[in-house]
Amino acid sequence: MQQKPEILETRLVARSRLFGVESMQLRFANGVERTYERLRTPPIPxxxxxxxxxxxxxxxxxxxxxxxxxxxxxxxxxxxxxxxxxxxxxxxxxxxxxxxxxxxxxxxxxxxxxxxxxxxxxxxxxxxxxxxxxxxxxxxxxxxxxxxxxxxxxxxxxxxxxxxxxxxxxxxxxxxxxxxxxxxx
CATH class of the missing domain: 3.90.79.10 (Nucleoside Triphosphate Pyrophosphohydrolase)
Structure with missing residues (x-):
């Protein structure tokens, strides 16, 4: 099983009434670092x-x-x-x-x-x-x-x-x- 990347930083970069946009700085097991963006949604199933x-x-x-x-x-x-x-x-x-x-x-x-x-x-x-x-x-x-x-x-x-x-x-x-x-x- 692959090792999950290390989350180096998360930062809210934009917000609306329903969503936030979050920037995530990740470091993968092989040392490669990348910035991902994701919608930060409330944890409501x-x-x-x-x-x-x-x-x-x-x-x-x-x-x-x-x-x-x-x-x-x-x-x-x-x-x-x-x-x-x-x-x-x-x-x-x-x-x-x-x-x-x-x-x-x-x-x-x-x-x-x-x-x-x-x-x-x-x-x-x-x-x-x-x-x-x-x-x-x-x-x-x-x-x-x-x-x-x-x-x-x-x-x-x-x-x-x-x-x-x-x-x-x-x-x-x-x-x-x-x-x-x-x-x-």
């Missing part, structure tokens, strides 16, 4: 839910994504509130964004996002046994709720409005897990 109405039907949303300046098809997601675990946050986000609560939640994987530039993590969660239930959300406009068949996942991925890598990974993982557990028989 997030949750992304793959809500299943039945063995093949996933509930998704279309929402505006400022980073790409467009509307994308994605999954319900959001940050964990203080004191929440991933199960509570997953059920809250489901109720806020798609109008369901889940009787069963199972963590698929914790993903890192652009780990070369930031330390953010998100829990991908599979949810089933959905029941109508809603909570007020914090979105600036109503989200478009839609459904898609996992058996037609490749057609979804051909669309120009489904490009988020963590969503794509979670959908494939959910499809595989559902084939193993068969919650609908």
């Amino acid at each position: 997030a949750v992304m839910v793959v809500p299943m109405l039945d063995a093949d039907t996933v509930v998704m949303i279309r929402e505006y994504c400022a980073g790409v300046e467009d509307y994308l098809i994605t999954l319900p997601k959001g940050a964990l509130d203080a004191g929440e675990d991933w199960r509570e946050a997953g059920n809250r986000e489901l109720q806020e964004e798609v109008g369901y609560a889940a009787g069963h939640l199972e963590k698929l994987k914790t993903f890192s996002l652009s780990p070369g530039y930031m330390g953010h993590h998100i829990h991908a969660v599979l949810a089933w046994d959905l029941k109508p239930s809603s909570l007020p959300g914090d979105e600036p406009e109503p989200l478009e709720v839609l459904t898609w068949k996992l058996s037609e996942l490749e057609a979804l991925l051909e669309r120009d409005d489904c490009t988020e890598a963590r969503v794509i990974a979670a959908l494939y993982m959910a499809r595989e897990r559902l084939a193993e557990v068969r919650p609908w028989g």
Whole structure:
């Protein structure tokens, strides 16, 4: 196993309402020194839910994504509130964004996002046994709720409005897990 580089210095070089940009001076085991920059994000984990109405039907949303300046098809997601675990946050986000609560939640994987530039993590969660239930959300406009068949996942991925890598990974993982557990028989 490789030895981690030594952090010689970290320095905040810019700050916004949500992010900081941090400069890191590193020394690698071979003596080479480099300066890296990374987004310094709050250590608040997030949750992304793959809500299943039945063995093949996933509930998704279309929402505006400022980073790409467009509307994308994605999954319900959001940050964990203080004191929440991933199960509570997953059920809250489901109720806020798609109008369901889940009787069963199972963590698929914790993903890192652009780990070369930031330390953010998100829990991908599979949810089933959905029941109508809603909570007020914090979105600036109503989200478009839609459904898609996992058996037609490749057609979804051909669309120009489904490009988020963590969503794509979670959908494939959910499809595989559902084939193993068969919650609908």
